Amino acid sequence: MNKKTSKRLVVFDFDHTFVQDNTDMVVFDMIQSSEAKQALWNQYEKGKWTNFMNEVFDYLYNNKFTLNEMKMKLKNMKIVDGMLELFEFLKANSHIFDCIIVSDSNQWFIESILEVQGLRSIIKHIFTNKATIQNGKLHVLNCHSHSHSACPVNMCKGQLLMEYKDEMLKSGTNYISVCYIGDGSNDYCPCERLHSNDYVFARKDYPLEKKISSSSTLSTKNILAKCAFWVSGVDILHEIKHLI
Numbered sequence: 001m002n003k004k005t006s007k008r009l010v011v012f013d014f015d016h017t018f019v020q021d022n023t024d025m026v027v028f029d030m031i032q033s034s035e036a037k038q039a040l041w042n043q044y045e046k047g048k049w050t051n052f053m054n055e056v057f058d059y060l061y062n063n064k065f066t067l068n069e070m071k072m073k074l075k076n077m078k079i080v081d082g083m084l085e086l087f088e089f090l091k092a093n094s095h096i097f098d099c100i101i102v103s104d105s106n107q108w109f110i111e112s113i114l115e116v117q118g119l120r121s122i123i124k125h126i127f128t129n130k131a132t133i134q135n136g137k138l139h140v141l142n143c144h145s146h147s148h149s150a151c152p153v154n155m156c157k158g159q160l161l162m163e164y165k166d167e168m169l170k171s172g173t174n175y176i177s178v179c180y181i182g183d184g185s186n187d188y189c190p191c192e193r194l195h196s197n198d199y200v201f202a203r204k205d206y207p208l209e210k211k212i213s214s215s216s217t218l219s220t221k222n223i224l225a226k227c228a229f230w231v232s233g234v235d236i237l238h239e240i241k242h243l244i
């Protein structure tokens, strides 16, 4: 029997959790013409977000926007208060904590931002939509396929997290608890799959918090994990410090 390592897993959403705004919207807003924006929205089919973003990338490419300009916009995005302090702590305690990102953005956006913040190396894995670049044009592909009808077709964060935990266990790392940090309604699925020794950190006044608050008033409680609401990354840091 192989010896197992016990660690804690910290899972980060990205848009509105690590960066203050939404990466896709920052890039969409590079389009100046409101008619062009509306025309793109008119093509959007609910639940098919990656298709929509590919239309946006096509438009930008056809209108001579370069990937470098896109990268500059992304690199200038505001980081949520306290998130860099939180990462500094997690980096100093990487013998205790592993960090992953689970996001509906895409690989190229996330890596562009992490790189400039010097954080790429402490993120063990990024689960997100795949990104390819051909002749200077970005194209995104669904993160994976799954069977959870409540989640968007390109991504079920809950399934990805459970599969990752299983895989890590097989290769010798047992996560004694998970800390899930997010803000959006698509962060609810993974939170529902957590256990009583896990933690949910939901951003205050964002959809995940509202969903948790409304579900906990029902007679059946859907989330077993301990829930805390945060405004800044420092609030999370205070809680996580108690875990070591």
Ligand SMILES: [Mg+2]
Residues within 6 Å of the ligand: 013, 014, 015, 016, 017, 182, 183, 184
């Ligand atoms: Mg988010």
Ligand SMILES: [Zn+2]
Residues within 6 Å of the ligand: 148, 150, 151, 155, 156, 157, 158, 159, 189, 190
């Ligand atoms: Zn799901």
